[in-house]
Amino acid sequence: MSEINLQIPAVPIRETRLGSITGFQGSAAELVKSSRCGLRDRDRSFSQCLGCSTSQAACMVILVQDSAVISHGPVGCSSCFHEFAFTYRVNSPLRGVDRPGQRKIFSTNLQETDTVFGGNQKLADGIREVYERTRPHVIFVLNTCAAGIIGDDVESVCDEAEEELGIPVVAIYCEGFRSKVWTTGFDASYHGIARKLIKPAREKRSDVINVINFWGSDVFGEWFAAFGARPNYITPYSTVESLARSSEAAATVQACPTLGSYLGAALEQEFAVPEVKAAPPYGIAQTDRWFRELGKVLHKEREAEELIKAKKAEFLPQIEALRSRLAGKTAYVTGGAAHGHALLSVLGELGVQAKGASIFHHDPLYDNGSEESDLLAQRVRDYGDVPNFNVCNKQEFELVNTLSRLRPDVLLARHGGMTLWGAKLGIPSLLIGDEHYSMGYEGIVRYGERILETLENDEFVQNLARHAINPYTKWWLSQDPYTFLTGGEER
Numbered sequence: 001m002s003e004i005n006l007q008i009p010a011v012p013i014r015e016t017r018l019g020s021i022t023g024f025q026g027s028a029a030e031l032v033k034s035s036r037c038g039l040r041d042r043d044r045s046f047s048q049c050l051g052c053s054t055s056q057a058a059c060m061v062i063l064v065q066d067s068a069v070i071s072h073g074p075v076g077c078s079s080c081f082h083e084f085a086f087t088y089r090v091n092s093p094l095r096g097v098d099r100p101g102q103r104k105i106f107s108t109n110l111q112e113t114d115t116v117f118g119g120n121q122k123l124a125d126g127i128r129e130v131y132e133r134t135r136p137h138v139i140f141v142l143n144t145c146a147a148g149i150i151g152d153d154v155e156s157v158c159d160e161a162e163e164e165l166g167i168p169v170v171a172i173y174c175e176g177f178r179s180k181v182w183t184t185g186f187d188a189s190y191h192g193i194a195r196k197l198i199k200p201a202r203e204k205r206s207d208v209i210n211v212i213n214f215w216g217s218d219v220f221g222e223w224f225a226a227f228g229a230r231p232n233y234i235t236p237y238s239t240v241e242s243l244a245r246s247s248e249a250a251a252t253v254q255a256c257p258t259l260g261s262y263l264g265a266a267l268e269q270e271f272a273v274p275e276v277k278a279a280p281p282y283g284i285a286q287t288d289r290w291f292r293e294l295g296k297v298l299h300k301e302r303e304a305e306e307l308i309k310a311k312k313a314e315f316l317p318q319i320e321a322l323r324s325r326l327a328g329k330t331a332y333v334t335g336g337a338a339h340g341h342a343l344l345s346v347l348g349e350l351g352v353q354a355k356g357a358s359i360f361h362h363d364p365l366y367d368n369g370s371e372e373s374d375l376l377a378q379r380v381r382d383y384g385d386v387p388n389f390n391v392c393n394k395q396e397f398e399l400v401n402t403l404s405r406l407r408p409d410v411l412l413a414r415h416g417g418m419t420l421w422g423a424k425l426g427i428p429s430l431l432i433g434d435e436h437y438s439m440g441y442e443g444i445v446r447y448g449e450r451i452l453e454t455l456e457n458d459e460f461v462q463n464l465a466r467h468a469i470n471p472y473t474k475w476w477l478s479q480d481p482y483t484f485l486t487g488g489e490e491r
Helices: 028-037 053-061 081-095 112-117 120-134 145-150 154-165 184-196 220-225 240-248 257-271 284-298 301-326 337-350 375-383 396-406 419-424 440-456 459-467
Strands: 023-026 067-072 104-107 138-143 169-173 208-212 230-234 251-254 330-335 353-359 389-392 410-413 429-431
Touching (some): 053 067, 053 081, 053 169, 053 184, 067 120, 081 104, 104 120, 120 154, 138 154, 138 184, 169 184, 184 257, 208 257, 230 240, 240 257, 251 257, 284 301, 284 375, 301 440, 330 396, 337 353, 337 375, 389 396, 396 419, 410 440, 419 429, 419 459, 429 440
Parallel strands (some): 067 138, 138 169, 208 230, 330 410, 353 389, 410 429
Antiparallel strands (some): 023 389
16 A cells, blocks of 8 residues: 655655556556566657646546636646536536536746746735635645746745635645656645645544545435435535545545545545445446445445345346347447446446457556455456557557557547547447446446447448548558557566
């Protein structure tokens, strides 16, 4: 288990904390085996694009209901903020927020002169102005590359503003140059939340379970009701009060261990909230394990078995019917680490052959140090190996090359923009942003039905393929997809 240190202002990056990598090509079973004996990252001599940790940190704190967020850097570094303001308004009905207000998002708009003379005063003035204009309950300051390079003392500015204004002012160190693994931005935001917002428990509550997640639909409410509890979602649609009291929960679960790895471990280590270490419930076998682990942590094993029995009686016949209709079909998966692994498990449950996957990074182990959390290992154990498994930090040129060779029946994606490439090749492509959609026994049915619907309605992608222009040359498509991936021998 990695040691959580809330006394330091910046979270250790995933490369040093977990040994995370962004380059691998082989099979899923090979990667799982290598993860247990030591991995070395592989470099790319050519890279088309990269993600930025600032975006990942922003999506966690912008969606806190009573917050304001300041990007300390050039205005371009806040260009992704509008996306999460839109997400907040669109998905608010899923969480019972009746009147979602405008997000309070700002930038210090550092200029060239600020990089010479420093931006501390500009940040201090900006914090005061944001407070006077919006009266938030917390102000998050996202430190960008420019501010990090010139060495602005963001921590001192935030501490002084916090003392003056009487609200938490939280510095989040999410500069893009800090880490090649963009999910370090999640850790940075949760590090700041754990340091400044979560308070020691006033009481322990058996009726509340923390759920670290994005902004998916509320599937946990019904499940937890069987245990006499309700979900406390972190962080989308949280409030400062609900975050402060997350230390009082009976347990913490995660929709995605890539997202919640750090905060789950911090809540257990620093606030004595036990983390359910079983990987999230995707596929029948893993859903069984997850409910049983939750029942064990809550000391309600009987309730867990009753829920499993009832759910299986309702949904197993439907799953079996879907398997027969999907027999012989093939698929390719692209997405972030944990959810990409989850989709591979759902495919295995539905009897769809996974021809390969392009996953954005790989964590050999999560912060809790438990192999139970390894969803990829569970997938290999429960449903078999996945060939053509590529750890790839959003290099679309590799994805297009691979898809043109493998030609799966369907492409499954978690992130916007990825399904375009399958569609241009005439491959039916399915994008579902709700990470809860395929969870549990009922989720297998929902997702299977959507796959069938996608396969049966392929006229558009067939027409698109006849007219679309592929930007990649014939030369590239004739090369090995991993031509630019080098190094990475096992230790």
